[in-house]
């Protein structure tokens with residue numbers, strides 16, 4: 089579980105709250121304190137995602153879904169921007185396999201694997217020991 093607190097910024101256009109990245113795991117569940125600020129990359133453009141449905145989670149597809157589905161379901165690239173009025177608080181819960189599971193494309197027989205296998209815990213360590221940058225971590229595993 090990851091908790092973020094991003095304070096107001098006098099010049100939000102010059103700052104980035106959380107840099108562009110994709111998450112480890114299969115799916116990520118997200119909640120925030122009603123401020124908005126999450127953006128996803130869609131067809132090359134940043135799109136605001138503001139979940140206003142009370143009591144609901146926002147769900148992002150993550151890297152291990154992309155690996156497991158051999159690229160069929162892409163992990164979503166996302167970032168969080170700040171604003172000049174409110175502190176933004178968010179909680180993200182990653183959901184993945186057990187740490188020692190080597191995640192590989194599910195159907196290697198019918199089509200060539202697009203990713204090399206890696207244990208989930210090794211992937212998390214790799215992501216946490218590098219700067220978050222777009223889908224750079226997943227790109228390391230591409231064949």
Ligand SMILES: O=C(O)CCC(=O)C(=O)O
Pocket residue numbers: 090092106111118120126166167168178179180
């Ligand atoms: O703050 C958010 O809405 C997103 C958080 C996030 O992307 C993360 O913790 O991986």
Ligand SMILES: [Fe+2]
Pocket residue numbers: 109110111166180
């Ligand atoms: Fe994220």
